[in-house]
Amino acid sequence: MDAVKSYSKFIKKNMERPEKVKKLINLGLFIAYHYVKFFRDKRLPESFHFLNKYSIKCVIDSLNQPQNSAWVNIFAPSEFLIAMDIKPLFIEAYSSFMSGFFIEDCLIDAAESKGISNTLCSYHKTFLGASELGILEKPRFMITTSIACDANIPTFRYLSKKFGVPLCIIDVPYKYSKEAVSYVKKQLQELAAKLEEAFKRKLDLDKLREIVKTENKTRALMREYLNYVGKKTLQTTMTFEMYMLFASHVFIGSKETLKFYEMLVSDIKKAPEKSGKSVFFVHILPMFETNFKQYFNFGEKYHIAGSDINFDFLHEIDENDPFLGIAERLILTSLNGGIDRRVSRIRELLEYIKPDGIIQFCHLGCKQSMGGAFVIKKLASEMGIPFLCLDGDCVDKRNNQEGQNRTRLEAFLEML
Amino acid sequence: MFGGGIILVGYVCKYTPVEIIEAFGETPVKLEPDSKSYEQAEALIHSNICSFAKGILENIIDNHIEEVVLTSCCDSIKRLYDVLKERVKFIYLLDLPRKKDPMAVDLFYGEIKEFIDAYKAYIKRDFSKEILAKILENKAIKGKRMDSESIAILGARLKEDVVEKIKNSCAEKIINLTCTGEERIFDVKPEGDILKNYAESLLNLTPCMRMADDRNDLVNKKFKGIIYNTIKFCDYYAYEYAELKDKVDIPLLKIETDYTDSGSGQILTRVDAFLESTGIKKIEKTKAKSGYFAGIDSGSTSANVVIIDENKNIISYSIVPTGPKAVESARQAFELALKSAGLKEEDIKAAVATGYGRVSIPFAQKTVTEITCHGKGAFFIDSTVRxxxxxxxxxxxxxxxxxxxxxxxxxxxxxxxxxxxxxxxxxxxxxxxxxxxxxxxxxxxxxxxxxxxxxxxxxxxxxxxxxxxxxxxxxxxxxxxxxxxxxxxxxxxxxxxxxxxxxxxxxxxxxxxxxxxxxxxxxxxxxPPEPQIIGALGAALIALEGK
Structure with a gap:
């Protein structure tokens, strides 16, 4: 830990020399990758060890090949990128790594002093700050959707203007209808054309179909995994639950993601029967919050029993017409549309998992999620599951009142 | 329903099909929160969502508004809909596309038709396209829409009364181009389906920040000055401010509001200081007179007074803690300074008041913001200060x-x-x-x-x-x-x-x-030797020179 803090101090000292900071960040990621590769945590199941390496590698690949990379947000239809061998960098992942390197405060301050709102989501502020400080190499393309978060479009538009890089905005309607699907499908066709133009290569439709097939197989494994989550105890941490976003979203459709879920299902089958108390998380997990880390990382008494964000879409999509299939998926994700849709997905997951408690960590700046907290609390009370709503920040550690959180978290765990 | 017995249909977003509601013979009203607290709202929704959405919720509860039409304009309003769904008699959320191409127009057209059906079923009254056509005819574009000689208020919505106060505080022409400030004027094509054309013209209003189109047409206009408003917890507009800040060469002021009343005094201070500092508002220059001049800084913690002579020598000063009545503390400080200078009130040729309490000082002839005064005072003490x-x-x-x-x-x-x-x-x-x-x-x-x-x-x-x-x-x-x-x-x-x-x-x-x-x-x-009196010193200097 101290080594990371010294590394962070050193980066901060050099903030005015962006070229050096870029190199230091790349070096940090390189070391992290090799450390994970050679010093595997024995408690960790095979699947998470694989995911750990894969996730870091995905970030390294996109940073190392900016001209073959596209900046995206977590809900972007990256099947097209995988099919065209373009490396996506999703801004939420980059910001999490920067928080892991303990430099998020510097980046956030840079964004705020530029005039960016201080109540904006810190995943966005960290990324914007990094671009302000010149420590990000510009990519060749950017894609964002309007799903779940107001900040997506303005953040990407700001970045696109700043770097002079083409941006494709996919406007995903809030309500599902045949017309809405056609509207998104047409935008996806435009996206494919823009990608072909920007990267000067053709999209192979058969390859895209293959990716969608892999995606369907992956989701079948997700559903299978859900059958065991309530009965078994798989040792994990807050960080790995968040790493799963690489697999459940941006890199779904890749062979590696399929492999991860195959390994995950096999790991959970082998895992011991459930013991202790399990807690289901709504939305995202505060992986840098000390109290949560202490109680849930490889916890013996308390276990993480999944998060709804990793299961926001569980159906099969059209393999013959991938444009149509992906369009439907984008509209029907449980994070799009009214709170009812999300509530029914959470209810479905709770029925599978039967956790002992539910925690919603309201990430500061995420209005769509915190705005629904009281509705989800109502669901929890109908189902007779204890519910805790805590406020804080998953990236900017300065916004976490750890002393207060500790009392609330401990009191809640005592309740279970 | 408000007290008068007329049914009001509340709405918040400019893309709401207000004219359809009017065509039904109902009265659409743009909701403007005026609550002093969010007590009831925070019992229903998380306190960290946008203060405007919380204010609306409080407003709807307080005024027993029974009909509300919303759009999917932002995350907070979407969640507001979820919370209100079972609490008001009629509520509708129109899915608002972010683009305006033909497919987006079709989608929105479909949404408007569904809304009409839903409202028709609710009020059991028919809808007439002819009435809509008449309403739109009255709102057709006439004449010039923008004025380059004006000061524009841009950004997120701003309370009407604050806009009015800003308008009254200066002689300049102020135009409100915030997200809901724009006048509802349309250019609806006469041929074809009027509903579809109306949907298209709504989507073609000046895009707000949630839309996919950029706003270059608006922000690149030449204004005399820009007052840029953002709302606490509404993050959309800060991006544009961040861009404009380095780009435009016209005076730009950023203000942040939160839809409670308490901030309007501070906002007016900023607007005043902005107009003074950019030279848009001229501070009258008076000829230097012989005698003594006073500056009174009525602050939140202390009232400070400085008396100078015609040669800018500081004759005396005083610092008095602000009591419950700002005027009394200022009067006390003024008398104290007079006493230690050995002067009487009539010896003071001119007095300028500054600070939060500046508008209520009866013995000052003029008020100037503390920003201008601090600048003035500091530069007087040391002209190398930047x-x-x-x-x-x-x-x-x-x-x-x-x-x-x-x-x-x-x-x-x-x-x-x-x-x-x-x-x-x-x-x-x-x-x-x-x-x-x-x-x-x-x-x-x-x-x-x-x-x-x-x-x-x-x-x-x-x-x-x-x-x-x-x-x-x-x-x-x-x-x-x-x-x-x-x-x-x-x-x-x-x-x-x-x-x-x-x-x-x-x-x-x-x-x-x-x-x-x-x-x-x-x-x-x-x-400086006495850092608390710099604002008052600046005010005294302005009393002497008029600038």
Missing amino acids: TVIDIGGQDSKVIRLDDSGNVVDFVMNDKCSAGTGRFLEVMARTLGVSIEEMGKVVEKVKEDITITSMCTVFAESEVISLIAQNKDQRDIIHALNKAVASKAVSLVERIKGKGKYMMTGGVAKNKGVVTAIEKRLGEKILI
Whole structure:
């Protein structure tokens, strides 16, 4: 830990020399990758060890090949990128790594002093700050959707203007209808054309179909995994639950993601029967919050029993017409549309998992999620599951009142 | 339903098909929260969502509004819909596309048709396209829409009464181009389906920040000045402000509002100072007269008065803590200064009032904002000063001056005591030491602690935990001084302040904070002999010269 803090101090000292900071960040990621590769945590199941390496590698690949990379947000239809061998960098992942390197405060301050709102989501502020400080190499393309978060479009538009890089905005309607699907499908066709133009290569439709097939197989494994989550105890941490976003979203459709879920299902089958108390998380997990880390990382008494964000879409999509299939998926994700849709997905997951408690960590700046907290609390009370709503920040550690959180978290765990 | 018995249909977003509601013979009303608190709203929805959405919720409950039409305009409004769904008689959310191509128009057209069906079923009345056509005819584009000679209010919606106050505070033409300020004028094609054409013209209104189109047409217009508004917890518009700040060469002022009443005084101070500093509002220049001149700074913590003679010599000054009535404290300070100068009220040829209480000082002939006065006073003390850092009891500001001492830019803290004198007072109380003691700590003793919370309330609980951890009190104080310094430095950075720096206001007497700021800036800060009277001095100088 101290080594990371010294590394962070050193980066901060050099903030005015962006070229050096870029190199230091790349070096940090390189070391992290090799450390994970050679010093595997024995408690960790095979699947998470694989995911750990894969996730870091995905970030390294996109940073190392900016001209073959596209900046995206977590809900972007990256099947097209995988099919065209373009490396996506999703801004939420980059910001999490920067928080892991303990430099998020510097980046956030840079964004705020530029005039960016201080109540904006810190995943966005960290990324914007990094671009302000010149420590990000510009990519060749950017894609964002309007799903779940107001900040997506303005953040990407700001970045696109700043770097002079083409941006494709996919406007995903809030309500599902045949017309809405056609509207998104047409935008996806435009996206494919823009990608072909920007990267000067053709999209192979058969390859895209293959990716969608892999995606369907992956989701079948997700559903299978859900059958065991309530009965078994798989040792994990807050960080790995968040790493799963690489697999459940941006890199779904890749062979590696399929492999991860195959390994995950096999790991959970082998895992011991459930013991202790399990807690289901709504939305995202505060992986840098000390109290949560202490109680849930490889916890013996308390276990993480999944998060709804990793299961926001569980159906099969059209393999013959991938444009149509992906369009439907984008509209029907449980994070799009009214709170009812999300509530029914959470209810479905709770029925599978039967956790002992539910925690919603309201990430500061995420209005769509915190705005629904009281509705989800109502669901929890109908189902007779204890519910805790805590406020804080998953990236900017300065916004976490750890002393207060500790009392609330401990009191809640005592309740279970 | 409001008291009068007329049924009102509440709406918030400019893309709402208001004219359809009118065609039904109903009265659409743009909801404008006017609540003093969010007590009822926060029982139903999380307190960290946008203050506008909370205000709307409070408003709907208070006024028993039974019909509400919303759009999917932002995350907070979407969740507001979810919360209101079972609480009002009729509520509808129209899915609003972010694009305006033919497919988007078709989608929105479909949404409007479904809305008409839903409302028809609810009020059991028919809808007539002919009536809609007439309404739209009356709202057709006529004449010029924008005026380059105006000062534009851009950004997020701003309360009507604040817009009115701004309009009344200056002689300039102010146009409201905030997201809902725009006039509802349409260019609906006469041929074909009127509903579809109406949907298209709605989508073609000046795009707000949630739309996919950029707003270059709007922001690239030449205005005399721009007042840019953002709403607390609404993050959309800050992006545009960040872009404009470095791009436009016209005067730009950023204000932040939160839809409660308490902020309008502070906003008007900023607008006034902005108009003064950019020369849009002229301060009348009067010929220097012989005799004595007074400056009265009626602040939140103290009332300060400076009396100068015609040769700009400081004859006397006074500092009196502000009591419950600002005017009385100012009067007391004025009399004290007169007494120590050996003068009578009639010896004062002119007096200028500044500070929060400036408008209610009866013995001053003119009022000027504290921003202009601090700039003036600081430059008078030392003409090499280019940045003034003023940290008072309840606000902090940074003012940038040009080579002639004119204010070229300024920034103030936003309705928050973090980084102000009050912050230090609260912490001194928590630690059980005097404010003077706190000022003496300039170095860490054992450990370099950092207070991470910027909020006074949370920082207080952080301090309590540090006390519980048995940390050295001096290290905690050092950390608090650093926290205030960091807030001040971030304000300096926001307006790209440069040396020489002068610090004014009560906190300038705190060596600990001054040292911490100096460390962060890497430069010595000039502290005037009596930092609390610089605003009053500036006011006295303006009384003498008129500028």
